[in-house]
Amino acid sequence: MDLDIDTVRVARTRADCVLRPGEAFLGGGTYLYSEPVPPGVTGLVDLTGMGWEPWSVDGAGLRVAGTCTLEELVSGPGSLGADTGGPYRALGLVAPCVSALTLSAKVARMATIGGNLALGLPAGSMVGLFAALSARAIVWTPDGGSRELAVSDLVTGVGVVDLAPGEVLREVRVPARMLGQRAVFRRASLTPAGRTAAMVTGRTGDRAPRIIVTASVTTPHGLYVRDHDMLDRWIDWIGREGAWYEDTHGSREWRAAMTRRLAHEAFDELSGA
Known part of the structure; x- marks a missing residue:
């Protein structure tokens, strides 16, 4: 569709993530580009330019960036869960939860974890995935700080999430003992x-x-x-x-x-x- 906006900025530093009047964040854009422009939005700030590592696993557990795509989630953490008796067997949830979205391959290559969570839709299955794993969402605040909350508490209504204007869902963390x-x-x-x-x-x-x-x-x-x-x-x-x-x-x-x-x-x- 023809997205009727005036500006697009690519964020490359934390300072670039401070929204200007009329701006909204852009992740994969698969939902944003399929719907009418939200009222009052005249510009977009593209978070994919931040260059966040899509995912990582260490002694503390699994970390998944807000800009990690669904395809990257399946090919990365999802592949770790292929061994149903291994140390990451809980990640066997990844593939079926992504499949529950009934996505095209094109959308899966672009749609992001942060975008799916931030939409707060009942059928947004990333909530079910990460809530089952007792994951925490790390949120950047506009003042340069951060806060965290349980993914299970992120969605507060249909299409309503506990994210204030200007906040960014930076990453999701799954504790090691859950994996x-x-x-x-x-x-x-x-x-x-x-x-x-x-x-x-x-x-x-x-x-x-x-x-x-x-x-x-x-x-x-x-x-x-x-x-x-x-x-x-x-x-x-x-x-x-x-x-x-x-x-x-x-x-x-x-x-x-x-x-x-x-x-x-x-x-x-x-x-x-």
Whole structure:
């Protein structure tokens, strides 16, 4: 499409990331270029010029830059998780979570992790991926500082995230102790290639399996689950809170039913039932 803006700046230093009036950040641009220009936006600041290393693994865990593309995530950390019994087996979640976005190869080469998280859409499966791994989001603030928060707390509503104007999602960090845990993925859609309508991710935990629900809800929900009764009570509570999401890709009632089934399957797998 013809993106009607006046300026594009390529950020190469932290100082370049300070927005001027009318500017917004640009990552891969796959969503931005598919929608009308947001009201008031007259210029873009391209973060890909920062040259951040897409991802790295060390003794502290996994670090994924906000500008890491989905393709880089799959070919990098995703490949580490190919050994289901190895030290990075939790990263076996990467490939199915990226596939849940039903992307074209062209979009996967450009779309970024930070962009998917910052959109805050229910079907944005990077939230389900990193929330299951208890990841933390590192956010640059406009005053030159930084803050961090749990990825599970980043999305606060449909298309609403805990990012103030001018803040940049710099990277996501997964603690080392999470990488070797067993992980699980379940997904439901109305059609084989349709948008994800219910997604359940999870991992083994120190106390009990950790189950994360996304796509079928307006915000991510997570719980350490001890048994099936506890899981059912939790799903019922989500309904009482009015958190089920509805659009053309699925009704609230169907999404609730699919989430319950997928969550029980995920718990059984993680608990060895």
